[in-house]
Amino acid sequence: MESKTDDLFKGEQMEELLRLYFLDLGYYVIRGSKLRFHEVEVTDVDLWLYHRSNPISRERINVDIKNKVRPMAIERIIVAKGIMDILGFDRCIVATSDKRDEVIEFGEKRGVTVLNGNFLNKIKSLTSQRLSEEKLNSLLKDEFTKFTTNWYLKNESAKSGILENLDFVGANSLLIDIKEILIQFHSTPLKREGLTRLLYLFVSYILITVDFILKDMAFIEASAKNKHLEDGFRYGITGKTKIKIRIEQMATASNRSPQSIIGAVETLPVDILRDFFGKNDNAKNLFKLAKEFENYAYLNSLTKPLDLPPELKGVIGLLCDFSGIDRKMIFG
Numbered sequence: 001m002e003s004k005t006d007d008l009f010k011g012e013q014m015e016e017l018l019r020l021y022f023l024d025l026g027y028y029v030i031r032g033s034k035l036r037f038h039e040v041e042v043t044d045v046d047l048w049l050y051h052r053s054n055p056i057s058r059e060r061i062n063v064d065i066k067n068k069v070r071p072m073a074i075e076r077i078i079v080a081k082g083i084m085d086i087l088g089f090d091r092c093i094v095a096t097s098d099k100r101d102e103v104i105e106f107g108e109k110r111g112v113t114v115l116n117g118n119f120l121n122k123i124k125s126l127t128s129q130r131l132s133e134e135k136l137n138s139l140l141k142d143e144f145t146k147f148t149t150n151w152y153l154k155n156e157s158a159k160s161g162i163l164e165n166l167d168f169v170g171a172n173s174l175l176i177d178i179k180e181i182l183i184q185f186h187s188t189p190l191k192r193e194g195l196t197r198l199l200y201l202f203v204s205y206i207l208i209t210v211d212f213i214l215k216d217m218a219f220i221e222a223s224a225k226n227k228h229l230e231d232g233f234r235y236g237i238t239g240k241t242k243i244k245i246r247i248e249q250m251a252t253a254s255n256r257s258p259q260s261i262i263g264a265v266e267t268l269p270v271d272i273l274r275d276f277f278g279k280n281d282n283a284k285n286l287f288k289l290a291k292e293f294e295n296y297a298y299l300n301s302l303t304k305p306l307d308l309p310p311e312l313k314g315v316i317g318l319l320c321d322f323s324g325i326d327r328k329m330i331f332g
Contacts, residue, residue: 012134014067015046018095018115020126022063027051028208028291031133033159035083045083045163049093050208052287055218058211060089066096067120073098077112087163095120130298139194147191148184151198158205166212168232174206175233179323186329193302200297203315207290214283226278233270272322289315306331 019029028050035042047063064080066072073096084092092112096103099117107114140152154177161170181202185195213232217225231238235246251258276282292312296303305316313331320327 011065011067012132014095014120015065016132017120017123017126018063018065019047020128020130021123022047022049023291023295026291027061028204028287028294030159030162033163034156035087035163036160043079043083048159048163050212050287052211055284056215058215059091060087061091061093062087062089063093063095066094068097071096071098073100073103073114073116074106077103077107077110077114081110081112129300130295131300136197136298139197144191144194148188148195149180151181151194155198155201158202162205162208166209168213168238169236171206171209171213172233172236174202174209175319175322178202178206178319179325182320182323182325182330186325196302196305197297199305199316200293203319204290204293204297207286207293207315210277211283211286211290214277214286222278226274229274229278230270233273234265234268269322269324272318276318285311 015031019031022029030048030050031046033045033048035045045062046065049059049061049063051059051061053059062080062083064076064083066076073094076094076096080092080094083089093115094107094112095115097117097120104114104116137152140155145152158174158177161173165173178199181195181199185192185199188195217228220228228238231243235243237243237246247258247261250256250261254261277286289311292309293315296308296312305313308316316330317327320330
């Protein structure tokens with residue numbers, strides 16, 4: 001049955017409708033990312049849009065949504081523009097119930113796209129087969145956290161990380177989370193629906209992260225690309241000098257010798273990730289795969305890992321191998 005968003009509050013409903021609209025346009029969309037500074041919540045990014053145009057171009061857009069009687073549209077344009085500049089995004093959009101032409105004109109002069117009340121009225125009839133963000137979050141709260149990690153907070157943290165950490169540090173953090181999800185998937189069968197949705201979500205996060213990383217490697221030789229990938233997944237950074245500094249920092253923080261740090265990270269099976277992400281045919285499909293995983297995470301009717309399309313099962317299998325998890329535990 002098609003799902004409407006009428007059971008949500010007015011603002012939440014419009015956020016879901018706009019998410020559907022941008023998904024239909026081909027964007028990868030995250031709703032409700034919190035911008036944090038030293039664990040202090042600064043502001044919300046209502047929608048974060050990501051698009052891969054070509055091998056060297058990626059587009060990141062923050063969308064500010066105010067569906068209120070007094071939306072303060074001019075103020076929201078200023079705020080959205082500020083967030084775009086602070087985070088280094090490519091564009092920003094303000095969606096407002098305000099219908100005044102002056103608001104659109106004010107936005108245009110400052111490089112901000114404004115979707116006004118007339119536009120918002122046109123998308124109110126959109127329906128989908130997806131869970132809302134609120135329904136997904138309800139799966140990850142309350143009783144779920146008694147039996148597993150607090151995945152609601154982990155997911156909120158991951159969404160925040162996407163805003164600023166589309167790099168190897170962010171990717172490696174997601175790999176740790178994915179390994180934990182895979183372990184709990186087998187050990188907590190009564191919570192498998194939530195864990196399955198989380199697995200699909202976090203896989204989509206890491207595919208987007210690596211897709212962004214690869215835009216700067218589009219035209220370098222295969223051997224150099226593989227070296228960057230190997231070092232990045234091993235140390236969280238690339239470049240001989242930077243790696244040396246990182247090893248010294250890790251040694252100091254853990255009160256260990258640099259040699260012991262090197263020995264430990266050398267055991268990581270990063271060749272599995274290097275070989276997959278280093279292939280051009282795989283790299284060009286990461287954006288598409290991320291959107292598919294995101295869609296499966298939110299579908300009303302949950303699809304088990306075993307029943308996923310072969311390409312998606314292959315990605316999960318790859319992550320099982322890297323995490324040292326028997327594939328049968330996930331697909332069996």
